Amino acid sequence: MDDYERFKRNILARTGIDLFMYKEEQMKRRLTSLKNKYQAATFDEFFRMMESDPEIMKACLDRMTINVSEFFRNRQRWHVLEDDILPALLSGRSGRFKVWSAACSSGEEAYSLAIVLSRHLPAGGYDILATDLDEKVLAAAERGVYGETSLKELTEAERSRYFYKEADGFRIKPEYRAPIRFKKHNLLADPFESGFDLIVCRNVLIYFTDEAKAALYHKFSNALRPGGVLFVGSTEQIFNPGEYGLESIATFFYRKAVTTGDGHASVPDRPARSSSSGQRVPTV
Ligand SMILES: C[S@@+](CC[C@H](N)C(=O)[O-])C[C@H]1O[C@@H](n2cnc3c(N)ncnc32)[C@H](O)[C@@H]1O
Numbered sequence: 001m002d003d004y005e006r007f008k009r010n011i012l013a014r015t016g017i018d019l020f021m022y023k024e025e026q027m028k029r030r031l032t033s034l035k036n037k038y039q040a041a042t043f044d045e046f047f048r049m050m051e052s053d054p055e056i057m058k059a060c061l062d063r064m065t066i067n068v069s070e071f072f073r074n075r076q077r078w079h080v081l082e083d084d085i086l087p088a089l090l091s092g093r094s095g096r097f098k099v100w101s102a103a104c105s106s107g108e109e110a111y112s113l114a115i116v117l118s119r120h121l122p123a124g125g126y127d128i129l130a131t132d133l134d135e136k137v138l139a140a141a142e143r144g145v146y147g148e149t150s151l152k153e154l155t156e157a158e159r160s161r162y163f164y165k166e167a168d169g170f171r172i173k174p175e176y177r178a179p180i181r182f183k184k185h186n187l188l189a190d191p192f193e194s195g196f197d198l199i200v201c202r203n204v205l206i207y208f209t210d211e212a213k214a215a216l217y218h219k220f221s222n223a224l225r226p227g228g229v230l231f232v233g234s235t236e237q238i239f240n241p242g243e244y245g246l247e248s249i250a251t252f253f254y255r256k257a258v259t260t261g262d263g264h265a266s267v268p269d270r271p272a273r274s275s276s277s278g279q280r281v282p283t284v
Contacts, residue, residue: 129193130183
């Protein structure tokens with residue numbers, strides 16, 4: 001077994017992070033540059049350094065989890081969610097609307113969902129589970145204070161409508177915090193909750209191997225209620241959605257088939273075509 005293989009095993013045993021399921025080339029490059037920064041000659045030596053120095057362990061965890069996020073990332077997709085997907089999901093539906101922001105990083109995605117849902121449902125009409133592997137980003141998410149980079153998609157009007165301006169940034173208003181439950185969760189190891197109307201999992205699947213992705217698509221499909229929708233990132237198209245009981249309803253949106261009484265999968269009506277395929281002024 002080579003040096004890096006041993007390192008992956010050690011990391012799995014020590015942290016529960018399974019680097020065997022992340023694309024090798026990119027991850028190895030990121031970790032090699034960190035190993036070199038600490039002047040470790042081998043990954044074995046690097047792991048020993050991490051074991052004796054929590055700061056190095058922390059730096060390594062940071063390097064493995066890529067935490068970049070922002071409010072309404074790829075805004076045009078959020079317009080499709082709000083204008084087309086959500087009305088179809090909500091039509092004729094009763095009960096609490098259940099959403100999961102999987103790999104939510106520092107919370108921008110979960111709060112974007114809370115903002116969108118507040119425009120369509122009464123307070124208390126929806127729950128958002130927001131999970132990530134990394135406790136550090138979850139603590140930032142719980143705090144809910146953001147700088148310019150996270151808010152670059154938002155207009156001045158939106159900033160003052162959804163945030164309080166404070167000395168160290170913009171604090172999300174409590175009504176958008178209330179429906180969210182932040183929780184530590186490893187997509188590659190922990191059990192999934194179920195019965196979701198909408199699962200948003202964006203900009204993390206790209207880091208996983210094809211095998212890990214396929215296993216996750218099955219698990220997301222099982223976690224959706226029939227007719228529920230999976231919203232993925234803008235480089236994360238699923239090429240064979242039917243294999244997972246999903247069908248593409250718009251670019252980067254996949255709906256779980258509804259099984260009919262005779263055991264056949266039926267395809268629910270498509271949502272109306274987007275009227276917002278071009279750039280448009282954000283709604284406040
Ligand atoms: C690039 S961020 C994406 C954040 C947000 N979804 C977005 O699109 O802006 C990727 C996140 O995936 C998380 N992550 C990586 N591996 C994970 C795993 N196995 N389980 C859960 N979260 C994971 C990282 O900690 C990081 O916060």
